[in-house]
Amino acid sequence: MESQSMAHPGSPGWRGPTAQCMAGTKPKVPAPGPELSSVGPEEHSDAHSSLSSNSSMTTRELQEYWRTRKCRWRHVKLLFEIASARIEERRVSKFVMYQIVVIQTGSFDSNKAILERRYSDFEALQKKLLKTFPEEIEDVVFPKKHLMGNFTEEMISERKLALKEYLSLLYAIRxxxxxxxxIDFLTRPELKEAFGCLRAGQYTKALDILVHVVPLQEKLTAHCPVMLVPTLCAMLVCHRDLERPAEAFAVGERALQCLQARESHRYYAPLLDAMARLAYTLGKDFVSLQERLEESQLRKPAPRGFTLKELxxxxYLC
Structure with missing residues (x-):
């Protein structure tokens, strides 16, 4: 648990035998790691300058860094299909639910995303985009609402094609x-449900949802991997509380790769702390994680923050 005594092995206050031997020596502060906010081959020269000042990176970290950048240089292209539609009747309403299938083109995609949205969801997206990007989407045609005939087979088929075209046109605009x-239109309802399950202690159900939504969120946020961090940390918490430390540690490593050296990010310190505890439990190298946390706190002292689970x-509370 993250609320263990400060003197317990793996806690922030416990240095361990290796750290104790280093007591009295001034900790080496590594140069800041490369930022991931920039994208595209045009920043290749900036990447070289970042690496030249980051000699503390290991060979594995350098390989992962370049792999990440190369993946981001290649634009992930997605294909949208409206696979089916069904009429749903509730006590006071009746509407059509459209099934959207999102597939990555250019290669075999075993993680195609399947989600459902109703016409009012598309309508809400259009209103938001008109406020933010009025000029960019002025030529994008949104399927009009009809007062009559919305539930006929002909109208549903016509709207399926129109909504598919609408999503494709939006995606074409960078x-x-x-x-x-x-991104929220395609992922937020599922993420909100998953985080609600996490808050209720329904970790297995939360994981079932997150496992399906993460691949799509990962594709949509390739330009800014840090956006994936809260979701990955939620998966870590679920695995850990289900007593699956190995799975929790593996997903935590993915989250750390997304964060890189963003020490100011609100998840950075809590994630390192959780990872150090997991490493200790698994018999892995927890000392280096503990040192990274301590060095970060030395550079920028801060009062006690939230634990990873508290974050x-x-x-997705609202």
């Missing part, structure tokens, strides 16, 4: 496909 509005349960 600023739109990278916008919070577009994750606050996501």
């Amino acid at each position: 600023c739109v496909r990278r916008s919070r509005e577009f 994750t349960v606050q996501e």
Whole structure:
């Protein structure tokens, strides 16, 4: 548990035999790691300058760094299909639910995303985008609403094609496909449900949802991997509380790769702390993780913050 005594092995206050031997020596402060906010081959020269000042990176970290950058240089292209539609009747409403299938083109995609949205969800997206990108989407045609005939087979088929075209046109506009509005439309309902399950202690159900939504969120946020961190940390918390430390540690490593050297990020210190505890439990190298946390706190002292679980349960509250 993250609330263990400060003197317990693996806790922030416990240095361990290796750290105790180093007591009295001035800790080496590594140069800041490369930032991941920039994208594209045009920043290749900036990347070289970042690496030249980051000699503390290991060979594995350098390989992972370049692999990440190369993946981001290649634009991930997604194909949208409206696979089916069904009429749903509730006590006071009746509407059509459209099934959206999102597939990555250019290669075999075993992680295609399947989600459902109703016409009012598309309509809400259009209103938000018109506020943020009025000029960029002025030529994008949004399927009009009809007062009559919305539930006929002919109208549903026509709207399926129109909504598919609408999503494809939006995705073709760079600023739109990278916008919070577009990404939220495709991922937020599922993420909100998953984080609600986490808050309720339904960790297995939360994981089932996250496992399906993470591949799509990863593709949509390739330009800014740090956006994936809260979701990965939620998976870590679920695995850890289900007593699956190995799975929790593996997903935590992915989250750390997304964060890189962003020490100011609100998840950085809590994630390192959780990873050090997991490493100790698994018999892995927890000392280096503990040292990274201590060095970060030496550079920028801060009062006690939230634990990783306390942070994750606050996501998607509204």
